[in-house]
Amino acid sequence: MGVGNKKWQVFMLVGVSIFMSTLDSSIVNVALPYIMEDLSSDVRTVQWVVVVYLLTVSSLLLTFGRLSDIRGRRQIYVIGFLVFTVGSFVCGQAWTSGMLVSARILQGIGASMLMACSPALVVDAFPQTERGKALGMMGAVVAAGLTLGPLAGGMILAWFSWRLIFYINIPIGVMAVLAGILVLKDLPGGKGSREPLDKTGSFLLILFLCSLIVTLVRLPDWGVVSLKTGMGLVTAIISGWWFAMNETNTAYPLLDLGLMKIRLFILPLISTAILFASLFLLVFMMPFYLTYPGGFTASKTGVIMIVPFLFLLIISPISGMLADRLGSRLLCTLGMTFMCLSLFFLIFLSPQQGIFAIVWRMALAGIGTAVFVSPNNTAIMGSVPVHQRGIASGATATARTLGMVLGVALAGTIFSAFLTFQGEGMDSYIPAMAPAFMEGFRHVMAAGTILAAIGIAVTFSRGNEKMKKTGQI
Template identity: 30%
Template sequence: MSSSASHPRRWLILLTLCLSTLVLTVDNQVLTVAIPTLVRDLGADAQDIQWITDAYILACAGLLLTAGSLSDRYGRRRLLVIGLVVFALASLVAAAATSPGQLIAGRALMGVGTALVLPSTLSILITVFTEEERRTATSAWSAVAMLGMIGGPILGGALLSGFGWNSVFLINIPIAALAIVAALWLMPESKGPARKADPLGAVLSVIGLTALVWAIIELPVAGLTAPGTLLALAVAVVALAAFAVWELKTPSPMVPLSLYRNRDFSGGSFALVLTQIGLGGLVLVLTQYLQFVLGYTPTEAGTAMVPMAVATIAANALGATLGRKLGNRTMTAAGLAVVAAGFGLMASLAPDSGFAVVAASLAVFGIGAGLAQPAAVAALMGAVPPEHAGVGSAVNDTMQQAGGALGVAVLGSVLAGAYTASMPDTAPEPARASIGEALAVGDPALTHAAREAFTSGMATTSWATAALVLAAAVLALFVMKPSSRKETREGELV
C-alpha cells in the first residue's frame, strides 16, 4: 500500500509522532528507578508495586486492538489526540497520588491513554509517506522508541534526585501538550471507509488479551500449575478462540484475520514477537547482573544501556538504506542473527567481567535490533490495506507488548531455575531462591556463591534466548516474501 504523494509536512508530522511515542516509552521505563522511593513515600508493599506496574500493562495490552479499530473507524488523528489528553490527565492523577491505590488508578488510566495513542502513530506514518520514504520514517520511529526505553531510567534518576517521585509523571504533561498542539496543527485526518461496528469482537479481544497478559505476568510468580494462572490461561484460550471464530464469520471484522495469509504480515508479526521475547529477557537479565553482580546502582545500570541505544540508532540509519537494496526478509533475518550473536557474547560474562564485555554485547545486540525490527515492522505494515492501517498498527503493538511480557515471564523462570540449581545445597532456602536475598545476608562466601550461580544462570538463559532468536531468523527466511527489483504491491495475498 502506498500513497500517491507524500504529505508536504510529513517530516514535521514524523517529529510529532516520534514525540508522542517518546513520552510513552520514557514514562514506562522511568518508573523502574522510582520504585524504592514509592515504597518509602507512599508506604507501598510488594503487591502494590506489582499492581502499579501491572495495571498499566493490562489496560494497554487489553485495549490495543480495539483502539486500533476505533482509529480506523473514527479517525487516527482524533484517537491520537484523545489518547494524549487521557495520558496527560492520568499523569496528573498519578503525580497527585497520596496512596498506592490512587497511583494504581492513575497508572491504569495511563495504560488506556497509551493504547489509544500507539496504533495511531504507525498508521498515520504510513498514510503521509510514500513507499520510497516509509522505510526511513519507520527506522526513525523505531530509533526514538529505543531511545525512550534506554533514556527512561537515566531521566528518572535525574528527576528523582532533584525533584521527587511526582516529577516522573509531571514531566509527561508539557510534552503531551506540545504533541497535541502539533498534531492538531500539522496532521491530516485519515480513516478507513465506513464499516459496521464489531462490539462482540471488541469485547472478546479485551477479555482474551487481558487474561493472556495476566497469565503471563503471574507465571513466574505463582507458577504454571497455580489455580489463578490456569484460570487466566483458560479464559484467554476460550475468549481468543471465540474471537478468531467470530472475526472469520462476521462480514465486518474488527481484525481481518485474512491478513495472516500474507507472508510478510505473518512473518513480520511472529518475528517481532520472538524478538521482543529476547529483548524482554535481555533487559531482565542484564539489569540484575549489573546491579547484583557488578554492584551498579539502578541509575548506573540504566546508563550502562547507552551502547545499545547508540548502536540501534546507527543501525536504524544504515538499515533504512540497505533495506531498499536487500529487502525486508534479508534484513530481518540478518538482524536477528546478529542479535543471537549478542546473546552468545553475553553468555560469556563472568562475575568479574569489566564493562567492556557488557558494552560489546549491548552494541552487537543494538546493531541486530536496529537492522531487524524496522524491516519486520515495514513488512508487516506494508501488507496492511489502507482501510485497516490502525488495526494493523495495533497488531504490531500487541505483538510487541505480549512478546516483551512473555520474555520477562518465561526467561525469568529459566534464570530463576538455573540460579537455584547452581547454588550450594547448604545455602539458606531464601538465598537459593533469590540473589537479592543471598546478598542481604552479608556473608562473603554466600555472596560469592550467589554471584557465581547468577552468572551461570544468566549464561543458560542467554544461550536459550540466542536459540529462540535464531529460530526467528529462520522463520523470517522461510515465511517472508523475497524482495524483487521492483517491489510488488505488498498488500497482495499469496
C-alpha cells in the first residue's frame, strides 16, 4: 500500500468519526419535541439529552487526547467508535428519558475519544507540507456534519421514529471499527509512550465541569439561595482551584497553564466558548419554536435549522483566507457582532411573520459563526509554540464544546423558569400557551444578546497578531 493511499485512507476514516460525532450533536436538537412527547417528558428533563452529551465530551476531551499520546491513537480511536456505536444502540432502545440520558453519557464517552485523537491522526498520516490543507478539509467535514444534522433529522422524523436517528450510527460504527483496526496499525502515533496520565487532573476537571453545569441547569428547581446551589458552586470553585494547582505542580499536566499568560491564546479561547454558547442557545430553542407556535412540520423544521450551518460550510474557507491578510481581531469582532444582532432580532420574532423572518435572522447567526471560527482558531494555534499545538487544539475543542453545553443549559434554565413562573409547562403544549411560550423565548434571546455583547468586548480586547512579534502578549 502506497504512502499516498495510506494518508487518504486515514483521512477518510477520521472524516467519518468527526462527521458522525458532530452530526450527533446537531441532529438530536430537531427531535427534542418528539422525544419529549413520546417519552412523556418536559423541557427541563429533555434538555439533558443534549446537555449530558456535550458535558461528557467537554469533560473528557483533554483526558482522552493525552491518553492517545500514552496508549496509542489507534487503540483510543477503535475503542471510541465501539463505545459510540454501543451507546447509539442503547439510545435507540431507551423507553424512558432517564435511560436515554444515561445512554447519551455512554455515547458522549465514545465521541470524546474520537474527537480527541482525530486531529492527531491526521497529523500523523500527512507530511508537514500537507497538514494545513488536511486540517482545513477537516474543518469542512465538521461544518458538513453540523449542516446535515438538522436536515437528516427532519427527514427521518417525517417518515420514521426518532429512534432511527440513533440506529443509523450502528452499521457505520461497525464498519469504522473494522477499518480502524486495519488502516491505523502502522501509523507513527500508534505505539504511544510511557508517560503517566494525570489522573488527578482528569478527575478534578470532570468534577469542576459537572458541578458547574449541573448547578446551572438545576438552578430553577433549587433556587438561587439554597443549600444545593451553594454546595454546587463551592464544589466547582474548589475543584477548579485544585485543578489549577495540580496542573502547575505536576510533571505531565493535562493543560499547560503557562499558555494562559498569552493574550492571543486565552482571550480567543474565552471568545470561542461565548460564541458557541450563543449559537447553541439559539440552536436549542428554535426547534421548539418552529414545532409549537410556528406550526412547522418536522421536515421543514430540519431544513430551516440547517441555515446557520450552511453559511459555516460556505463562508469559513473565505474567512480563513482573509485572516491571513487582516488578522483575527477585526474578523472575529465582526463575526461576534453578527451573532449578537441575530439574537437581538430574534427577540422581536413572532409566529405571524412567516418563514423569511426566521431565515434571515438565523442566517445572521450562521454568517457570524463562519466569519469568526477560522480566524479565531488560526489566532489560537499561531500564538503557542509548535510543541504545544496539541494542547492548544484540545483546549480549543474543550472551549467549543463547553460553550455548547453552557448555551443549552442557559436556554433551558431561563425558558423553564419563566414558564413555571407563568404557571405553564411544556408537558402538553396547546395553542393557548403561545403567548407564554413567546415570552419565555424572548427572555432566552435577550440573555443570548447580552452574552454575545460581552463576547464582542472580549473578542476586541485580544489585540492584533502583530503584538506577538513585539513581545506584548
